[in-house]
Amino acid sequence: MNDTKRITEGALMTGVYLLLLLVIIFMPIWLGPVLLFTLPIPFIFYSYRHGWKAGALMFIAALLFTLLFGPVFSMFTLLAGIGGVFLGGALYNKQSSLEAWAFGSVGFSIGAAGIYLASQLLFGVNWGEQISTSLNDAFTRTNNMLPGMLGGENTEASLEALRETVEFLPDIIPSILVMTGIVFAFISQWLTYKVINRVDKKQFRFPPFKEFKLPTAVLWYYFFALVLTYIPTNEEGLLYLGSINVYTLAGSLLVLQGFSFIFYYAEVKKWSKAIPVVIVVICLLLPQILLYLVRILGIIDIGFSLRERIKGKK
Known part of the structure; x- marks a missing residue:
């Protein structure tokens, strides 16, 4: 009976996923990317109910369908399926919301990396060159526009900053993939919570943002990568690319930690809820x-247990 129910639900969730994929394909170009965050929901929901092994079988079935009817669309299945199975499996194993988010982030990052590699191997798309070309075109247009808007040193400083960004972005593609996985996991998990709470009458939710806290290891990764960035190395070598990506990713997480502390401090000081939001904006x-x-605030919060000190004073 349980096997029959599992198979039936698997077929149903696979059908729901394929229907969502068709809707996204035929939606207007401005609405399709918004609905992408709904694609992992069938995988998360099914893996949450039946475990990651059943979710993996559903992923394989969905991948075979999309490969048969449109190999390009299998890219969506890679991202939604791998991330959804990781996240749903964590929920099945009773992991906390933040732990499930971490597992989901790993899964979606693997899916994004799979898209990156598959598009290069199967379709010959060089993302580094594509990004460089697009950014160089944007830089040329901006270079023509800025002299009429700014003058003198301001123009040169703005163009120099933009030029550095154009040259830097292709180097941090791995960090961009991981950050994409983190954002995808959070939004998809939040949407799936709405579905689970409605269907199964649960009370899944994320803890308040003010309670968000990174492990101390992130701080050590950040400082270690920071030191490596000052060592003269080949800018196309693995040491440089690895250190700059770890530095970028850890630095972004520390910014998130700093924002979390601002919300925590606002709660302690009984500030209006609008104040930390305005600060973030x-x-x-x-x-x-x-x-x-x-970012410095996030470093101090982790490294010097700033919240515990505030609790002690309170």
Whole structure:
């Protein structure tokens, strides 16, 4: 009976996934990317109910269907399926929301890396060259526009910063893939919680953002990678690429930690809930300076147990 139910639900969830994929394909180009976050829901939901082994079989079935009817669309299945099985399997094993998010982030990162490699091997798409070409075109257009908007030293400084960004972005493609996995996991998990709470009458939810805290190991990864970036190496070598990606990824996570501390401090001080939100928006609008300060705040929060000190004083 259980096997029959598992097979029936697997076929149903595979059908739901393929239906969602068709909807996204025929949706307007501006709406399709938004609905991409719904694709992992069938995989997460089925793996949550029956475990990662059953979820893996569903993923294989969905992958075979998409390979038969459109090899290009199998890229979506790689991302949604691998990430969904990882995340759903974590929920099946009663992991906490943050632990499930971590597992899901790993799965979606693997899926994104699979898309990156498959597109290069099967379709000959060189993402590094594509990104460089697109950014160089954007840089040329901006170079023509800025002299009319700014003048003198401001123009040169802005163009130099933009030029450095153009040259730097292809080097951090691995970090971009991981950050994509983290964002995909969070949004898909949040949407799946809505489905599970409605269907199974559960109370799944993420803990408040003010309780978010990274392990101390992230801090050591950040400092170790920071030291390596100052060692003169070949900019196309593995040491440089590895250190710069770890530094970028760990630095982004520390910014998230800093924002979390701002929400925590606002709660302790009984500030209005709007104040930390406004601070985050201002920091994102002025990232060159303020995000570095938020990162330092995140480092202090982890390294010096800032929250525990505030609790002690309170």
